[in-house]
Amino acid sequence: MNNLVDVAIQYGPTLFDGLKVSLTLTLLSLAFGLPLGLVFSFGVTARNKTFRYLSVFFVEVGRGAPALVLLQLMYYGLPNAEITLSSMASACLALTWTTAAYSAELIRGGIQSVPPGEVEGSHALGMSYRDCLRFVVIPQGLRIALPSLMGFAVLLFQATSLAYSVAVPELMSQAYSIGSSTFQYLPVFIVAGLLYAAISIPATWLSVFAERMLSRHL
Amino acid sequence: MEMIRAIAIGLPLTVLVTVLALLIGTVVALPIVAGLRSRNRLVWLMSRGLVDLLRGVPPVVWLFILYYGVSVGAIRLTALQAGVLGLGVVAAAYLAEIFRGAISSIPKGQWEASSALGFHRATVWSLIIGPQTARAVVPAYTTFAIGLLKDSSIASSIGVAEIVFMSSQYARQSGEGIMVFFVAAGVYILLSVPLGLLSRHLDIKMRKAVAR
Numbered sequence: 001m002n003n004l005v006d007v008a009i010q011y012g013p014t015l016f017d018g019l020k021v022s023l024t025l026t027l028l029s030l031a032f033g034l035p036l037g038l039v040f041s042f043g044v045t046a047r048n049k050t051f052r053y054l055s056v057f058f059v060e061v062g063r064g065a066p067a068l069v070l071l072q073l074m075y076y077g078l079p080n081a082e083i084t085l086s087s088m089a090s091a092c093l094a095l096t097w098t099t100a101a102y103s104a105e106l107i108r109g110g111i112q113s114v115p116p117g118e119v120e121g122s123h124a125l126g127m128s129y130r131d132c133l134r135f136v137v138i139p140q141g142l143r144i145a146l147p148s149l150m151g152f153a154v155l156l157f158q159a160t161s162l163a164y165s166v167a168v169p170e171l172m173s174q175a176y177s178i179g180s181s182t183f184q185y186l187p188v189f190i191v192a193g194l195l196y197a198a199i200s201i202p203a204t205w206l207s208v209f210a211e212r213m214l215s216r217h218l
Numbered sequence: 219m220e221m222i223r224a225i226a227i228g229l230p231l232t233v234l235v236t237v238l239a240l241l242i243g244t245v246v247a248l249p250i251v252a253g254l255r256s257r258n259r260l261v262w263l264m265s266r267g268l269v270d271l272l273r274g275v276p277p278v279v280w281l282f283i284l285y286y287g288v289s290v291g292a293i294r295l296t297a298l299q300a301g302v303l304g305l306g307v308v309a310a311a312y313l314a315e316i317f318r319g320a321i322s323s324i325p326k327g328q329w330e331a332s333s334a335l336g337f338h339r340a341t342v343w344s345l346i347i348g349p350q351t352a353r354a355v356v357p358a359y360t361t362f363a364i365g366l367l368k369d370s371s372i373a374s375s376i377g378v379a380e381i382v383f384m385s386s387q388y389a390r391q392s393g394e395g396i397m398v399f400f401v402a403a404g405v406y407i408l409l410s411v412p413l414g415l416l417s418r419h420l421d422i423k424m425r426k427a428v429a430r
Binding site: 060061064065066067068069070072073076077078079080081158159161162164165172175176179185186189190192193194196197200201204 | 270271273274275276277278279280282283286287288368369371372374375382385386389390393394395396398399400402403406407410
């Protein structure tokens with residue numbers, strides 16, 4: 001126990017820097033992945049074949065393949081195609097792909113559960129298809145999808161711990177390097193685990209809370 | 219050809235880790251569900267805390283704690299043991315939540331009716347609540363199993379020679395990184411298709427069995 005406190009005090013700042021990298025990676029992947037997910041959520045049912053097949057490919061591979069495979073694909077694979085990215089950029093690209101694929105399905109689920117009467121209503125009011133999507137369907141669909149998107153964001157934050165395998169200096173790789181230089185594996189990993197838990201447990205509560213708030217009137 | 223061979227060598231371990239972790243998870247989840255449903259506040263709080271902690275810490279961290287951190291005397295867990303155990307306990311937490319949700323989705327009337335008819339607790343669970351819960355649990359359970367199949371790749375981080383471990387080794391040796399990872403992704407997708415079909419089949423079959 002004393003050991004744990006010592007480690008927490010001595011290596012806390014290093015681990016905290018790692019945590020900041022983890023959070024940055026999460027936020028960047030969400031910032032790029034969510035808009036892309038919205039595009040794919042329409043793409044998988046689009047009439048344009050190229051657009052549809054491309055969306056289905058990205059969604060199915062992004063959801064079907066483990067995040068670890070995508071990470072390694074971007075870091076060890078892309079250099080073969082003469083594209084060499086930094087570890088942070090390749091991790092960001094891989095997790096953006098995962099985010100886009102999962103959020104596409106979550107957003108599609110939300111949009112499909114918008115009552116058809118809403119669309120009929122906007123037709124009856126003479127709104128164009130585009131306005132109907134923009135002002136009626138998408139806002140409500142996103143609202144329905146919000147709790148599950150928040151739940152996904154927590155999982156994504158946890159998935160950033162896999163980025164240590166492509167040398168991103170996030171929390172897990174900081175913990176590992178401290179562990180291998182001091183042989184204090186157990187306390188360091190426990191402190192790192194508690195840091196992860198300190199973010200993801202309250203975030204999960206927040207998503208449950210959001211679900212309760214939003215489903216109050218349904 | 220070398221590439222296919224590398225992935226084929228990894229395949230059995232991926233399946234093994236997934237199946238064993240799912241088994242451990244299912245068995246360990248049962249006492250946790252009992253704890254989550256307990257009326258004793260202390261038991262409830264401890265189970266709730268356990269579930270939140272297991273789910274709040276990423277699986278890699280659990281694997282690293284078990285593999286590098288735990289030693290009893292001179293005995294340390296092998297990579298496979300640590301991988302299966304780590305993924306198993308994390309799975310137990312997620313499955314406990316799934317089971318709890320399924321049980322609470324059973325209409326109250328079923329409980330009331332069975333107590334009105336004076337059934338024994340064991341009978342209530344084995345003949346009334348149990349079968350209905352099983353039906354409610356199937357979709358979420360298989361979705362989770364497919365997720366676990368993908369999460370089994372995390373065991374590569376502590377050196378279990380499953381698909382991702384073999385692919386990344388091959389990628390570094392041969393320098394054909396793109397192809398091997400796409401094939402690995404394809405294998406994971408192919409593995410999850412039969413699971414999805416099985417889930418749909420079970421769901422339809424059980425839907426028929428329960429007359430409504």
